[in-house]
Amino acid sequence: MSQRVASFSSMTVVSLIVCRYAxxxxxxxxxxxxxxxxxxxxxLAFSPDTECPPYKKLFxxxxxxxxxxxxxxxxxxxxxxxxxxxxxxxxxxxxSALKTxxxxxxxxxxxxxxxxxxxxxxxxxxxxxxxxxxxxxxxxASNTRMNExxxxxxxxxxxVYGRDALFAMAASSNGVITCPRTKERxxxxxxEKVYIM
Numbered sequence: 001m002s003q004r005v006a007s008f009s010s011m012t013v014v015s016l017i018v019c020r021y022a023x024x025x026x027x028x029x030x031x032x033x034x035x036x037x038x039x040x041x042x043x044l045a046f047s048p049d050t051e052c053p054p055y056k057k058l059f060x061x062x063x064x065x066x067x068x069x070x071x072x073x074x075x076x077x078x079x080x081x082x083x084x085x086x087x088x089x090x091x092x093x094x095x096s097a098l099k100t101x102x103x104x105x106x107x108x109x110x111x112x113x114x115x116x117x118x119x120x121x122x123x124x125x126x127x128x129x130x131x132x133x134x135x136x137x138x139x140x141a142s143n144t145r146m147n148e149x150x151x152x153x154x155x156x157x158x159x160v161y162g163r164d165a166l167f168a169m170a171a172s173s174n175g176v177i178t179c180p181r182t183k184e185r186x187x188x189x190x191x192e193k194v195y196i197m
Contacts, residue, residue: 015044088123095124100132103183107181112143137196140164141180157184166191 019041026037039058046052050057057186076083097113102108103124109116115124137146146152150162159179169177170179172187 001017016045091120091123092127095120096127097128097130099124101169103127110138111145139165141169151195153183153191154194155179155186156190157182157186160194163193 022037024042039054041056043055046055046059048054050059064065073083075081082089095115097112102110103113103115104122110175114120136142137149137160139146139152139153139160141161142165144150144162144164146160146162150164153163153166154160155166155177159181161180166177167188175188177188177191178184179186
């Protein structure tokens with residue numbers, strides 16, 4: 001019983017000190033904050049295990065996470081810092097210049113494209129697609145660029161590959177080309193040149 005009396009008297013002393021401080025420093029506070037100040041002052045009358053809904057919410061341990069988040073935001077604003085790391089911002093700037101819709105289609109991904117790599121693919125997800133004014137054709141079989149030196153060739157099944165990759169396949173298997181996607185087999189003469197306008 002004497003411990004309860006001692007604990008109650010020490011709480012009363014602390015409460016009186018807090019009330020004096022509030023009268024002195026918070027009485028001239030902005031009137032829009034008056035409700036929050038009054039709620040905080042009422043916490044002196046309740047214990048942390050209270051069942052009273054408005055005050056139970058104020059004692060909730062999750063509010064510490066909110067306080068940490070708010071402190072970080074205010075600290076960043078005070079020191080004019082960005083909430084994201086400089087590395088992340090720099091990576092996103094580079095990835096946004098390379099991102100295409102094919103980077104998110106499993107069968108269309110290019111192993112040499114940084115956006116197609118899993119961790120960077122996740123980092124680039126919220127970024128816009130890069131505005132390409134000229135298309136670049138990449139051979140799915142060899143991951144090389146198709147141009148006038150390596151023209152695109154279409155197989156009878158409709159898939160397009162670079163001439164160099166098809167001729168290399170044909171040379172290694174007695175003139176037979178195996179489609180890398182469907183595994184169908186064709187003769188080298190069945191591949192036709194594609195003209196792009």
